[in-house]
Amino acid sequence: MTTAPLDDQRRLLDVQALDTRAAQIAHRKRQLPALIRLAELDVRLADVDTSRVASRTALNDIRRELTKADSDVEQVRSRVARDQARLDSGTGTAKDLQAITSELTALGRRQAELEDVELDVMERLEAHQTALAELDAAAAVIVAQKAEAEAERDAEYAVLDAELATLEADRAVNAANLDEGLIKLYDKLRGQLGGLGAAALRGRRCEGCRLELNPSYVQSIRKAEPDQVVLCEECGRILVRLPEPAARV
Template sequence: MTTAPAQDQRRLLDVQALDTRLAQLAHRRRTLPVHAELEALEARRAQVDDQLVAARTIASDVARELAKAESDVEQVRQRAVRDRQHLESGHGSAKDLQGLQHELESLGRRQAELEDVQLAIMERAEQAAAAQQALETEQADLAVQAERLVARRDAELAEIDSEVAAVTAQREQAVAGLDAGLVALYERIREQQSGLGAAALRGRRCEGCRLELNPTDLERIRTAPADEVVRCEECRRILVRVPESAS
């Protein structure tokens, strides 16, 4: 049979209340909404980073296509300039000049085709640049949002940590001087019972498991010596008899 001063047993409820508050603060620290917001934001940032790599690759590829198309058009244009100068000079036989005329017509058609290709590639280049710019803008916006969320998270965590420090100091004071055997039993039960090692007995009900004691157990507890540490038969937590339990 474990015994401890009745006053120490009642003070144990204060310790339990502080431990419960510490558990609540730890849960709140883990489940702050800002954590989920940051997680979602970081996921989007990673997605945008990947999309931006792809967009820049596309823009680079299209830029090379455009450079080649411009080169092809320029080559045909220069060839046409040379042929026209030759034709306008009048040097050569009639057959040669007629051949130059046909070639100029062919070069004209070829240049028109290449310019159509160039125009289509230019449109694609504009679209690729716009897509890249949009992603770069979003990337910058997300970075700003992330900074704000991190600042908010840090502020909220600092507030919680400050309260944790204050409650921890109160707990140290509450535990100081309590019967060592009682505290050891409480800690062991608390570890086994999801953080709740002691509960008040109010009327016929254990405040730990919220169940009512049967008349036999209730009578045994009420008649037990004041320094006897009694436990709930259902949840095995320490039952602390308080004045209300006599009602």
């Protein structure tokens, strides 16, 4: 059976209060509005980055398409230039010159078709470049917003960490001279019971689980030796007996 001076047991409530405040600050650190914004911004940035990758891929495809279209147009233009030079030179038979003229007509139509294709590809390329520029701008805005949220988070962390450091120092002072076995039991129970290892007994009520205890159990606690460490029969936490309120006259 664990025993510890009653005064140590009562001082344990001060340690518990400090640990509870520290746990509340740790919870606040996990629930900062800046963290929520950062998570939202990360999702938005991931979506934009996915779109940017798709847009760059499409741009590369269109650039290759434009290179082919340019090459096709250039080939026809070169052929037109050669035929026109032959026609302008007047060399060859009338039949040859007539054939060249017919070919130039056909090449003219082909060149017009290919130039329309080239123009369409250029317009699509410009549209995709504009879309990518807009995505890049959107990403830059999100990155800037993330930097602001991170700065806010870090500033809030600094304040909360300073509070935690003060609580930890106070906790060390309060726990320094307490019974070693009592502290070990308390820390064990605190780890098992959601951070609350000790609670006051007020009347028949355990302040840990907030339940009214069996009267006979409470009576046995009241009769126990002052240095006996007792546990709540409902939640298993250390029950700290406080001085009985003075009877009214």
